[in-house]
């Protein structure tokens with residue numbers, strides 16, 4: 001009945017109602033793709049006043065610089081001050097909304113579309129399914145229930161989102177339904193090779209050199225986590241500055257690290273401010289890293305999670321090692 005409520009909330013609006021879309025800070029392909037694809041769908045339905053935004057540094061990562069629907073994006077400060085409806089995409093908790101959390105709280109109706117197991121249950125209407133491979137799976141269902149046919153632009157947004165969160169259709173949740181959705185998206189005329197090259201396989205030379213350094217200093221601790229093994233590395237703001245790279249180039253750097261056979265758990269510690277670190281955790285299956293992240297005020301999924309750490313990079317990793325020991329005993 002949450003789905004019916006969401007459909008009714010949209011249908012109750014006049015064509016000139018102000019609709020604000022929001023996704024999480026440091027948006028990834030799923031956050032932007034589900035939000036912008038849905039926004040384009042609302043435009044097709046005749047809603048003329050749709051704005052999309054995200055909190056914090058208002059920069060669209062280069063891999064998404066050609067995503068359809070970017071014209072809907074406005075800086076946080078240009079959000080509708082009193083929207084009739086707010087829709088929130090790929091956001092597990094209000095802490096991922098920065099200053100926009102107040103806008104969600106104040107809205108007469110807020111629809112939260114998300115797939116994080118750690119979702120805190122905020123918002124008045126909650127379309128939260130931890131079994132969905134990406135938020136875009138849910139965004140596509142909602143737009144379809146609203147009667148919008150998929151077109152190539154909407155499909156590209158949802159495809160980027162789906163490809164991002166399934167690791168190019170490699171992860172566990174890559175089900176028959178995921179491939180069926182991908183097939184319907186591709187059938188609108190998408191070129192998956194072009195999209196994949198753009199979002200996964202294109203980076204500046206400096207980003208490649210930076211990756212080399214960060215990977216080069218990785219540490220393997222095969223005895224950690226009761227012998228399950230831990231591999232970790234870190235990147236500082238100085239590293240980014242030396243190679244003139246923005247922080248988002250580190251977003252996918254955990255993937256080569258977690259390919260290490262000797263470790264079940266992978267940690268990438270990324271400096272976001274002096275003594276403050278965005279900690280990315282990955283597991284191959286034995287450890288539910290979302291539980292570790294939640295215990296530190298973060299969140300995520302069973303095999304991919306994160307939190308904000310404090311101190312020196314080595315201290316943050318020590319904390320994770322201790323959490324792992326506690327987890328396993």
Ligand code: 5GP
Pocket residue numbers: 092093096116251279280281297298299300301304305306307308
């Ligand atoms: P990543 O390591 O790629 O940044 O994030 C992996 C997963 O953990 C994503 O689903 C993301 O939403 C979640 N996550 C990462 N950092 C945080 C955090 O600080 N707080 C919360 N609540 N979730 C996080």
Ligand code: MN
Pocket residue numbers: 024028030031090
């Ligand atoms: Mn996301």
Ligand code: MN
Pocket residue numbers: 030031090115134135165
């Ligand atoms: Mn997601």
